[in-house]
Amino acid sequence: MQRSTKATETIRWITKQLKPNTDFVEKNMKIERKEATLLFIKTVVDGDQLQKLVIKPFFEMDSETHYEAYLQSLPSQQEITTKEKLIIELTKGSVIIVIRGQLIMLDVKKVNTNNVLEAAIETTTQGPQYAFSEDIQTNINLVRQRYHEPTLTVEIFEVGAKSHQALALMYDRETVSQEVLNKVRKNLKELKEPIIQSTVELKRVMSKKKYTLFPKMMVTERTDRVVYNLSGGKVVILLDGDPFAIIAPCVFFDFLSAMDDNYYPYFVVKFLKGIRYLGMFFSLVLPGLYVAISSYNPEIFRVQLALSVAGSRVGIPYPSFIEVLFMLLIMELLIEASVRLPKVISGTATTVGGLILGTAATEAALVSNIMIIIVSAVAISNFAIPINEMNTAVRVMKFVLLFIATISGIAGLTLGLIGLVMYLTHLNSFGEPYLKVFIQKKANENEGI
Amino acid sequence: MNRKILFLVVVVLTSMTLISGCGFKDIDKRGFVVAVGVDGTKNKKKPYRLTLKLAVPTGTFKQSPKPTYAYLSIESATLAEGIRILKTHTDKELDFAHAKVIVLGESILERDMKETFDIFLRRRDFQGIAWIAVGEPSAEGILKTNPTTDLPGSNALFNIFSNEGTESAYIVTTYLYDFSRRLFEAGLDPILPIIRTTEKTNEYRTNQAIVFKDDKKQLKLNTEDTKFYNILSENETKADIEVSKKELLFAIAANNIKVNYKILTPANKQPVLKMNIDIQGIVEESTERVTPEKLKDYSRDASEVAQKRFTHFLKLLQENEVDPLGFGLRYKATRLHNRDTEAEWQRIYPQLKFDVNAKVKVKSPGVIE
Numbered sequence: 001m002q003r004s005t006k007a008t009e010t011i012r013w014i015t016k017q018l019k020p021n022t023d024f025v026e027k028n029m030k031i032e033r034k035e036a037t038l039l040f041i042k043t044v045v046d047g048d049q050l051q052k053l054v055i056k057p058f059f060e061m062d063s064e065t066h067y068e069a070y071l072q073s074l075p076s077q078q079e080i081t082t083k084e085k086l087i088i089e090l091t092k093g094s095v096i097i098v099i100r101g102q103l104i105m106l107d108v109k110k111v112n113t114n115n116v117l118e119a120a121i122e123t124t125t126q127g128p129q130y131a132f133s134e135d136i137q138t139n140i141n142l143v144r145q146r147y148h149e150p151t152l153t154v155e156i157f158e159v160g161a162k163s164h165q166a167l168a169l170m171y172d173r174e175t176v177s178q179e180v181l182n183k184v185r186k187n188l189k190e191l192k193e194p195i196i197q198s199t200v201e202l203k204r205v206m207s208k209k210k211y212t213l214f215p216k217m218m219v220t221e222r223t224d225r226v227v228y229n230l231s232g233g234k235v236v237i238l239l240d241g242d243p244f245a246i247i248a249p250c251v252f253f254d255f256l257s258a259m260d261d262n263y264y265p266y267f268v269v270k271f272l273k274g275i276r277y278l279g280m281f282f283s284l285v286l287p288g289l290y291v292a293i294s295s296y297n298p299e300i301f302r303v304q305l306a307l308s309v310a311g312s313r314v315g316i317p318y319p320s321f322i323e324v325l326f327m328l329l330i331m332e333l334l335i336e337a338s339v340r341l342p343k344v345i346s347g348t349a350t351t352v353g354g355l356i357l358g359t360a361a362t363e364a365a366l367v368s369n370i371m372i373i374i375v376s377a378v379a380i381s382n383f384a385i386p387i388n389e390m391n392t393a394v395r396v397m398k399f400v401l402l403f404i405a406t407i408s409g410i411a412g413l414t415l416g417l418i419g420l421v422m423y424l425t426h427l428n429s430f431g432e433p434y435l436k437v438f439i440q441k442k443a444n445e446n447e448g449i
Numbered sequence: 450m451n452r453k454i455l456f457l458v459v460v461v462l463t464s465m466t467l468i469s470g471c472g473f474k475d476i477d478k479r480g481f482v483v484a485v486g487v488d489g490t491k492n493k494k495k496p497y498r499l500t501l502k503l504a505v506p507t508g509t510f511k512q513s514p515k516p517t518y519a520y521l522s523i524e525s526a527t528l529a530e531g532i533r534i535l536k537t538h539t540d541k542e543l544d545f546a547h548a549k550v551i552v553l554g555e556s557i558l559e560r561d562m563k564e565t566f567d568i569f570l571r572r573r574d575f576q577g578i579a580w581i582a583v584g585e586p587s588a589e590g591i592l593k594t595n596p597t598t599d600l601p602g603s604n605a606l607f608n609i610f611s612n613e614g615t616e617s618a619y620i621v622t623t624y625l626y627d628f629s630r631r632l633f634e635a636g637l638d639p640i641l642p643i644i645r646t647t648e649k650t651n652e653y654r655t656n657q658a659i660v661f662k663d664d665k666k667q668l669k670l671n672t673e674d675t676k677f678y679n680i681l682s683e684n685e686t687k688a689d690i691e692v693s694k695k696e697l698l699f700a701i702a703a704n705n706i707k708v709n710y711k712i713l714t715p716a717n718k719q720p721v722l723k724m725n726i727d728i729q730g731i732v733e734e735s736t737e738r739v740t741p742e743k744l745k746d747y748s749r750d751a752s753e754v755a756q757k758r759f760t761h762f763l764k765l766l767q768e769n770e771v772d773p774l775g776f777g778l779r780y781k782a783t784r785l786h787n788r789d790t791e792a793e794w795q796r797i798y799p800q801l802k803f804d805v806n807a808k809v810k811v812k813s814p815g816v817i818e
Contacts, residue, residue, distance in 0.1 A: 294476040295474060295475050295476065296473065297546075298476050298479060298544065299546030299547065303483065303547045303549070306476065306481060306547060307504050307507075308506070309476055310476045310477045310481070311507045313475065313476060313477040314506065316477070319473070319475050320475055404462070406473075407462065409473075
């Protein structure tokens with residue numbers, strides 16, 4: 001009877017902890033000689049499942065022993081370790097059954113976020129169209145469905161001192177780099193944040209350093225990218241409640257690859273990649289280049305261009321860098337506004353901002369025509385970068401280069417670019433050099449060498 | 450970020466302002482000089498007359514279908530002083546970054562070219578790739594001529610000398626770097642194109658050239674000789690050759706010209722310059738019907754004519770003791786150098802015999818019958 005007193009004690013403790021909640025339910029079931037108690041939180045459990053798995057069999061079974069044996073055999077049964085753990089599991093959607101003085105915990109959580117979403121950020125023309133859902137079970141399922149390799153390992157962690165979210169660490173045992181894996185594990189265990197709401201936030205707190213600009217882990221919503229990287233020996237982290245996955249380690253060039261690169265013919269891919277790198281380069285240097293050339297070194301232009309740039313600047317009151325800064329800020333505001341706005345209105349914002357403001361600014365001789373071309377070229381080419389975080393990093397970086405170009409012309413711009421390359425070389429992602437070029441055969445790359 | 454790094458970043462950024470060279474000056478505050486003209490004056494105290502042609506930036510093509518230029522002229526003791534004073538004649542900062550044409554007036558040719566030209570070699574904002582030309586009757590007149598075909602944003606003089614616009618075997622192009630090399634190198638004499646314009650016509654004629662030995666010796670090449678110079682210097686591989694023989698008159702459009710030569714100085718014999726000229730072309734115009742069978746005769750006739758003319762041209766250079774093709778340089782380069790090499794060549798050149806072997810190959814009658 002020792003067991004039973006301990007169980008009663010635990011239940012009393014739980015009840016005391018959860019009593020203020022109106023949705024906490026403690027229910028006694030009793031028929032003939034059978035008796036059991038259910039403890040659960042109504043709002044997080046799936047009522048249908050509870051009825052089907054727990055309540056109905058209770059009345060159908062012959063004896064308590066049968067019923068207990070039945071419960072023990074259910075796959076959703078959870079291990080009971082501590083009292084605290086019990087409460088956390090209850091809040092997540094488990095049910096505790098007290099039978100014959102023994103506690104049995106079953107997972108009957110109701111998940112409303114397991115819809116698989118269509119890829120919205122990293123869209124592709126031809127390729128898998130669905131991304132992750134916001135439920136971790138579904139997400140692990142999605143990855144497993146695409147990667148049928150027995151060496152695929154899933155480790156479940158818990159993060160958030162308050163939110164107690166599930167976090168899945170996935171990797172292919174055979175190809176993963178042990179060093180990276182240990183670093184990631186250690187990193188995850190050291191997390192102290194009370195609440196981690198999103199994968200991007202997780203990524204930020206994982207990187208530890210406060211002042212960072214370039215992403216060292218990739219956040220993606222594409223299942224095919226996750227699987228591709230798993231096979232290449234990388235580590236994937238999934239967080240419950242977020243439709244994104246983290247891939248680590250990642251080098252600079254990973255952020256400029258789209259999944260389409262694996263699907264299209266050779267020359268098409270080379271062309272698309274070329275355009276993407278060109279786009280990144282343009283959006284980085286174009287504003288700075290405009291200031292440097294038009295205010296310091298106009299001899300770089302051809303005569304015709306020099307004269308037409310000079311002509312288009314006729315009547316503009318401010319020096320070139322203010323002109324560029326003004327237009328760039330307007331453009332950044334426009335981008336920021338269209339992210340925040342509801343989808344229905346964002347179309348209007350773009351029209352007003354892009355078309356009307358652009359035209360009016362030139363008409364009012366606040367900025368030159370050529371400036372408008374440059375700003376739109378910068379905006380468009382920036383979006384050619386497939387991964388959003390690199391995209392934003394470049395967006396910020398171009399202001400740095402603009403500043404350097406403003407104070408020291410084309411020589412400064414060149415130095416600034418060299419400095420940027422040096423900075424990138426100095427970075428590393430979980431021990432992998434950030435500017436490492438993986439020039440090796442595809443087969444080797446897939447083996448994670 | 451710790452203080453040390455912050456401090457370093459600030460130091461680097463402030464030191465960057467020092468490397469900027471010429472300071473921040475907006476493009477619309479600069480006056481782009483597209484051509485520089487230098488004339489001589491009779492005034493002893495102010496011997497130079499400097500003319501600058503400034504392109505006035507205009508908006509779009511629709512707003513101004515014709516280019517507008519501003520001109521600044523001044524007489525001064527030195528060109529440097531002239532430029533300094535001209536800066537006070539305009540509100541814009543004079544920018545020579547696009548001054549790609551330097552025109553020398555006829556009146557300045559009599560003076561020592563090395564002296565006149567010094568500033569263009571010294572001042573850093575004159576580019577080595579600027580074209581040099583001689584203006585007739587004056588540099589100022591050339592600069593102030595604006596051909597009707599000139600479009601805004603382009604410049605007729607640039608089009609003439611670069612291969613972007615017209616291409617012709619009659620136009621000699623001389624870059625500043627090449628001109629300075631020729632000025633100071635013995636055995637290779639400077640040659641400049643002559644741009645002519647008249648009061649009445651609003652156009653340029655650039656089909657003559659002038660060769661200098663020094664300030665005393667000059668040779669003006671006529672249109673035909675200018676073409677021969679271009680062919681022999683292999684500047685132009687496309688040219689035309691007119692052949693008249695008795696009744697027959699025909700023209701060959703040569704599109705592949707190869708020239709090589711050797712200077713032979715056998716002991717106790719007259720020095721010889723052996724030159725092979727290979728020309729391939731097609732019949733472009735003829736007074737009679739050309740059949741493919743006749744092409745051999747045409748080739749033979751054309752070869753004879755070409756041989757005669759090229760020999761004549763070389764002799765013309767020899768008689769005037771000028772050497773724009775660089776025979777002297779070749780001689781110096783192919784002989785073991787000693788301190789008399791230069792003098793040797795001075796002795797050899799006047800008695801050099803030209804053995805020209807011109808081979809014209811007419812490849813096609815030009816039409817399919």
